[in-house]
Amino acid sequence: PGVKPGTAVLDAAQAGPADSGITVEQFKQDYRNKVERMYGDGLERVSDLDKYNALVSLVRDYLAEPWLNTKEKYRRTGAKQVYYFSIEFLLGRLLGSNLYNLGLNEVCQQALSELGLDLRTLRQVEEDPGLGNGGLGRLAACYLDSMASLGLPGHGMGMRYRYGLFEQRIVDGYQREYADDWLMDGFYWDVRKPAEAVEVRFGGNVRIKSNGKTQYIHEGYETVLAVPYDVPVVGYRNGMVNTLRLWSAEARLSEVVCAPQGGSDCQKAVEYSQTVEELSNILYPDDSTYEGKALRLKQQYFLVSAGLQSIIRNYRENNGHLREFPHKIAIHINDTHPVLCIPELLRILLDEEQLTWEEAWNITVQTMSYTNHTILPEALETWPEDLFRTVLPRLYLIVRDINEYYCRSLWEAYPGDWDRISRMAIISYNRIHMAHLAIVGCHSVNGVAELHTDILKNKIMKEFCDFSPAKFNNKTNGVTQRRWVSLCNPALAQLITDTIGPRWVEHPQELAQLERHSADTAFQHHLLKVKLQNKVALAKYVKEKHGITLDVNSIFDSQVKRIHAYKRQTLNVLHIMALYNRLKENPLLDIEPHTFIFGGKAAVNYHIAKNTIKLINSLADLVNNDKSIRDKIKVVFLENYNVSLAELIIPATDVSEQIPTASYEASGTGNMKFMMNGAVTIGTLDGANIEIKQAVGEDNIIVFGLTAEEVLAYYRGGGYNPWEVYQDNERLRQVVDQLINGFFPAAGDLFRGHFDSLLHQGDHFFVLKDFASYEAAHQVLDERYKDRPVWLKMCSANIAHSGRFSSDRTFAEYATDIWHIRPDTLPFSASEKQIR
């Protein structure tokens, strides 16, 4: 408790020249003044939190001018604007990345050090803004960085949740959830814009007025005030600052009359404000099963309606008729959560602009595009028609009209094929299918890795793809090398820059030049040193936080991600148990010492996943306290995995565990971060792992297990028989039995659920089926590691070929193919980059 993941320090040379024009002297003076003006006290007497806040405030002052200039430039040039709507943005700490992108890092570090302060300590004060669950939210944050750094006029629209995803604590091996009160000490990066607040309407009813033309009058609704908070998104040294607009729900209490002596009306007012604010209070946890909560639907509409109103208001100030809208605005929806953008834009065009249906529909479709992130059927959103009608009566009528319009076109294409039409309809069996609405209402539908897009096109969305094939396309995910190398692994960044020059930060494809150095002894030696240094930093954290001593000369093997059956943390556990058994049988067994690192949150109601955490911790207790195996293996579960902890774990990792059941992980993005930092992947042929293999070549990745095709073929045939595998493999049988036979002395029957799902419930995720091949893959890995030059060549190859997994590449593709913005036509210097 109390120990927070630290932050790495950028080397002065790595930070490059201070092109901000601010000198160290100036910075020192500005900073002192800032502290004094904010706190009425001297630098020597204020707390670390005050120092941090003053620093943020100063950085914000520095970025005010480029922010203003960027907005001005957009107005002047009339450049097409992209709005990325996402219910989550998992930003991570911002001080380091903003200083870095502003080119102010070196100056700040120097200035603070001359004042006797340490930038690293102040960066550590910052709370992680926990505005997301995992991959989907972090992807949105990487994209913001790339859009600004590429000079793209692209902004985020999101929610300002009062409480983020829960804080995870491990108590007696179990996960316990605590409120993530990330705003407790304030958030100094955003600017509240009360003058730009808008009203969002819920409930009530719709009266149809007909005098020549039909009019829809929405009456008796409740109003919620949506107040925007703008967060600057700084581009990498290009003078650009885009905006992430986060919406917060507020009540206008002044409109609720209080009785003179307080009393019941005042109480009502307070209660009312509480129900209103509920809307942006909590981030829904992703349990990968969709839960039809009315509050969630309201949240989604709240974001969509507020976001669209502010876009249209801004558009009207600078442009003419909304007919031109798709030429000036692109709206991208991150999964189906913001899909109400489609009926809401239609509503505005129909009811407020009085356009015809055809006109309004064409504008909407041309404006909207959609990314799908999952094929898990239980995660696809559908809403009961009744609930939808009650909460959003006008939108309900519009969705019905879209459905009718669409079904009519289906009828023309497939006359008489009622079955197909009902499968493809937006409304069927009293439910509204949000993915269908998204496919119909967007001009582009993309998956997030090649395999995932293929599965969408040929399986999950096949009928839609047959009907409108041109919409479907792939955009393989990417991550920003600025946060995921430069900031989190400055020593590696320095080594890369020393070896191939600094251009890779903006042109990640140039990392390929490292290939020439991958067998070079001096380079390998440095690489090893960097990894060791990062392992020492992680080991220090683990010691302080968990009291566990790690052997920094062991293989650091990490699986950090949400805990989920399909991600198969259990497979990892069974393999470690087998390894432990082998060591117990033969304490002299010649294996490389291993440190197995786990981290990740389980959704609050996902009991089996929560038990997996207890299983990992039980194994850790057993293994770490068994002297007989002489520290050959260690297991640690790191509490409260978040962006900051990832920044510490990823650079220190040798082996990246990416072992989902093939076909389930749409893409994965952790896999990309690990490879960029020179870890070798052990993985299944799933999601982006397949493309990582193509990029690095089969010698530089270790793959195992069933392919997606094989998995899907088993499902078609009704599954497989885990008993046969269990009977045939003695080592496997032993570890499966150990789940329930007292091997974990204190666990009792706790892991019976795991045991049953593997043996008695058909092992849906093929854990037993893939076990032998996973074990063999680990043996190959150990062999390679033993031959250090070979291993280091593999690490280098991973770094060298990671350029393709930069979100800069992904976003250049979105810009050209989906939003029809050619980065090279933009009026900013950064647009000259060759990004494809």
Ligand code: HBZ
């Ligand atoms: O999106 C993830 C995918 O599982 C992963 O494979 C992919 O790399 C990543 C980015 O494309 N999906 C999520 O992270 N999904 C969620 O976090 C989620 C959040 C709220 C929900 C449902 C899912 O209501």
